[in-house]
Amino acid sequence: xxxxxxxxxxxxxxxxxxxxxxxxxxxxxxxxxxxxxxxxxxxxxxxxxxxxxxxxxxxxxxxxxxxxxxxxxxxxxxxxxxxxxxxxxxxxxxxxxxxxxxxxxxxxxxxxxxxxxxxxxxxxxxxxxxxxxxxxxxxxxxxxxxxxxxxxxxxxxxxxxxxxxxxxxxxxxxxxxxxxxxxxxxxxxxxxxxxxxxxxxxxxxxxxxxxxxxxxxxxxxxxxxxxxxxxxxxxxxxxxxxxxxxxxxxxxxxxxxxxxxxxxxxxxxxxxxxxxxxxxxxxxxxxxxxxxxxxxxxxxxxxxxxxxxxxxxxxxxxxxxxxxxxxxxxxxxxxxxxxxxxxxxxxxxxxxxxxxxxxxxxxxxxxxxxxxxxxxxxxxxxxxxxxxxxxxxxxxxxxxxx
Numbered sequence: 076x077x078x079x080x081x082x083x084x085x086x087x088x089x090x091x092x093x094x095x096x097x098x099x100x101x102x103x104x105x106x107x108x109x110x111x112x113x114x115x116x117x118x119x120x121x122x123x124x125x126x127x128x129x130x131x132x133x134x135x136x137x138x139x140x141x142x143x144x145x146x147x148x149x150x151x152x153x154x155x156x157x158x159x160x161x162x163x164x165x166x167x168x169x170x171x172x173x174x175x176x177x178x179x180x181x182x183x184x185x186x187x188x189x190x191x192x193x194x195x196x197x198x199x200x201x202x203x204x205x206x207x208x209x210x211x212x213x214x215x216x217x218x219x220x221x222x223x224x225x226x227x228x229x230x231x232x233x234x235x236x237x238x239x240x241x242x243x244x245x246x247x248x249x250x251x252x253x254x255x256x257x258x259x260x261x262x263x264x265x266x267x268x269x270x271x272x273x274x275x276x277x278x279x280x281x282x283x284x285x286x287x288x289x290x291x292x293x294x295x296x297x298x299x300x301x302x303x304x305x306x307x308x309x310x311x312x313x314x315x316x317x318x319x320x321x322x323x324x325x326x327x328x329x330x331x332x333x334x335x336x337x338x339x340x341x342x343x344x345x346x347x348x349x350x351x352x353x354x355x356x357x358x359x360x361x362x363x364x365x366x367x368x369x370x371x372x373x374x375x376x377x378x379x380x381x382x383x384x385x386x387x388x389x390x391x392x393x394x395x396x397x398x399x400x401x402x403x404x405x406x407x408x409x410x411x412x413x414x415x416x417x418x419x420x421x422x423x424x425x426x427x428x429x430x431x432x433x434x435x436x437x438x439x440x441x442x443x444x445x446x447x448x449x450x451x452x453x454x455x456x457x458x459x460x461x462x463x464x465x466x467x468x469x470x471x472x473x474x475x476x477x
Contacts, residue, residue: 100215101215101217102160102161103225104160104187104189104225104227105224105225109160109187109190110187110190110345111190112186112190112191112194112342113184113185113186113187113190113191114184114186114191114194114195114198115194117194117197117198117201118198118201120156120182120184120194120195120198121198121199121202121204123179123181123182124154124179124180124182124202125179125180126154126179126180127154127199127202127203127204128202128203128204129152129153129154129180129204130152130153130154130204130205130206130207130208131153131154131155131156131199131204131205131206131207131208132146132150132153132154132155132156132207132208132209132210133156133158133195133199133206133208133209133210134155134156134157134158134209134210134211134212135158135188135192135209135210135211135214135227135232136158136159136160136188136211136212136213136214136215136227137157137158137159137165137168137183138159138164138168138295138296139164139167139168139171139296140157140159140167140168140169140171140172140183141295141296142210142212142293142294142295142296143155143157143168143181143183144171144172144175144178144181145293146291146293147178147180147181148175148178149292149293150180151180153180153207153208154180154181154182154204155180155181155182156181156182156183156184156195156199157181157182157183157184158183158184158186158188158191158192158195159183159184159185159186160185160186160187160188161185162185164185165183165184165185166185168183169183188227188232189227189229189231189232190345192232192235192236192239193235193239193334193337193338193341194338196235196236196238196239196240196242196334197239197331197334197335197338199239200239200242200243200244200331200334201331205240205243205247205248205251206236206239206240206251207248207250207251207252208251208252208253208254209236209252209253209254210253210254210255210256210291211227211228211253211254211255211256211266212254212255212256212257212295212297212298213256213257213258213295213297213298214226214227214228214257214262214266215227216257216259216261216262223265226262226265226266228255228265228266228269228270229269230269230272230273230425230448231341231447231448233269233270233273233275233276233448234273234275234425234444234445234446234447234448236253237273237275237276237315237445237448238329238334238337238445238446239334240275240315241275241315241329241445242329242330242331242333242334244331246318247315247317249315249317251314251315252290252312252313252314252315253270253276253312253313253314254290254291254310254311254312254313255267255270255310255311255312255313256289256295256298256308256309256310256311257308257309258297258298258301258306258307258308258309259309260307260309262309263285263309263310263311264309266311267311270311270313271313272449273443273448273449274316274321274443274449274474274477275315275316275321275445276313276314276315276316277313277314277315277316277320278311278312278313279311279312279313279314280311280312285309285310285311286310286311286312287310288310289308289310290312321477329401329445329446333401333403333446334446336401336403336407337401337403337446337447340403340406340407340410340423341423343410343411343414343421344410344414344421344422344423364390364392364409364412364413364416364418365392366390366391366392366393366458366462367392367393367458367459367462367465368393368394368395369393369394369395369429369431369438369459370395370396370397370431371397371431371432371433372397372430372431373428373429373430374395374396374397374399374428374429374430374431375395375396375399375401375402375404375405375426375427375428375444376393376394376395376396376402376405376426376427376428376429376440376450376455377393377394377402377405377406377409377423377424377425377426377444377447377450378391378392378393378423378424378425378426378450378451378454378455379391379392379393379394379406379409379410379413379421379422379423379424380392380420380421380422380424381413381418381419381420381421381422382418382419382420383418384417384418384419389420390418391424391454391458392409392413393429393455393458393459393462394406394409395428395429395431401446402423402426402444402445402446402447403446403447405426406423406426406447410423423447424447424450424451425443425444425447425448425449425450425451426442426443426444426446426447426448426449426450427440427441427442427443427444427449427450427452427455428440428441428442428476428477429455429459436467436468436469437468437469437470437471438456438459438465438468438469438470438471439470439471439472439473440452440455440456440459440470440471440472440473441472441473441474441475441476442475442476442477443477449474452472452473452474453472455472456470456471456472
């Protein structure tokens, strides 16, 4: 039975201003002020830890830090890092931690996880450590239909976590987990669907069933409150797949260097989404860019979207390259071309492989990208069928392999 934090010495109390101190509950994570990276000094992120080489547990949306304060006290063999988007709440969590100087395995950072997760993972990897566990517990549900896009778990977040775990020198250890929980079934189901759609993770439970018990000895404040009201908590536990489950037969083609370069590319696209390049260049539609350019052989490919600010039309692009060792190397020149041409909202939607056999007039779209996740192969295949020069090719797709 996990400890219920309302009765814990770390529960918010008048002693440290815990639950008696109130903060704004809801914010818009897509607002421009939350799209600016906060984790810019990687060494500074791990400086508070007595031993930064210990495995890390990263809690996304840690709020006032009550859960991690208790976990850090109970598990000195691990480092704990809380990410909280609300600056004042993160500052308060740090104040609570400062009153417990013996917790040298705990730190809190004010940042938007969807913006800074790559830098966070890079800091951990460069400290010669690894991400052993991730928890996303009772995130803001953003109930309104038009606000659901604000929810924290996105395909991009999931693929960044997977790439960061696999980029460790020597690869993943095999014990890496992601724990999800919510008191709202729809929110948990949506988080679960996003993780299940990523080829890197395996759900511990079958579809339609849920994890019955909290895998940790500590419950969050929210969980304690929900259970005290005799209400249900919906839970799911994911594990990182081993190489034998990935269908590629080999190790992950990613590295710290690739992760760093991919993070820089994502930030360029994020700035494009905010329209900064458009304002600086005074650009219009940006000229023609071919929709489909794919090369002979089995090569890595990316699916990229961008908006033409003149027409407001969203356009999709397919690129593969025989010279690319990483999916990021396929995406970089296209992203640069689109941004320089004035396109905005530039995003890499995912990746995989495209096998082009001109002799047999066949094209197969399949696989996934460690850096960007799996692309919509059905959409890519449909674009190739319509592309000049491929009208009489047999174009198929599947979700198998790497």
